[in-house]
Amino acid sequence: MFEARVAQAEILKKILDSVRELVEQGNLDCSGTGISLQAMDSSHVSLVALLLKSEGFERYRCDRSINLGINMQSLGKIVKTAGNHDAITLSSEDKGDVLGLMFESTEQDKVSNYEIKLMDVDAEQLAIPVAEYSVCVRMPSAEFARITRDLSTIGDSVLISCTKDGVQFSTTGDTGSGSIVLRQSSSVDDEKKAVVIEVQEPISLSFATKFLVQFSKSAALNESVTLNLGDGVPLMVEYPMKEMGYVRFYLAPKLSN
């Protein structure tokens, strides 16, 4: 028996919104420690890794580990019908063929029940090695969204160059070019608005703009985002979710032929 209850539907809505455009279907791996999802986009350029820790749920029970193969679009559509403050309980029998969803309004005067058919998702599980990153940039997630959107009007790849002085995002396209530099915040009252740049070694890497734009749509998950860059490893973009876990996006770089 698997059962997980979140107090507020809002967080699940945000999580599903952040992954469902990149990932069509995936296996929710449910175990005693929580729920995780790992899935690549259809072109196998990026990978989403989601972790929802059991402590982040109001109630959590998972007697034995199970894989729930889910169409993310279908799940997203159903969860969207819940009120933001509704409690949501996900459930599945050990050998069940559906994922049950129960929404309860705060006044407990409305209860909605849905079932989604489970599917066989043939997803390769990839091992993500612990990487040594040369650069870690923390910045407001809204700023990251703005920058990627602005540069996407010009070019289909973005060069991210980082030194201890700042991080530069630049692009070139048929119509011209553009670049945006962010400097480390000198003093900020609000931690979440800060730009913090940690550099072991300066680095310059190119990435496909459209994926950065996709990732940056997760801004609702956290006011801050971290970009982790290293030579010879994919970019890792992380949106932490307080006690709940995280959504991480990995993106393979563009390499010189």
Add this chain to the structure above:
Amino acid sequence: KKGQASITSFFKKS
């Protein structure tokens, strides 16, 4: 001109 690498060339099957 740069080519797009695949994520599977960095992360192997577990």
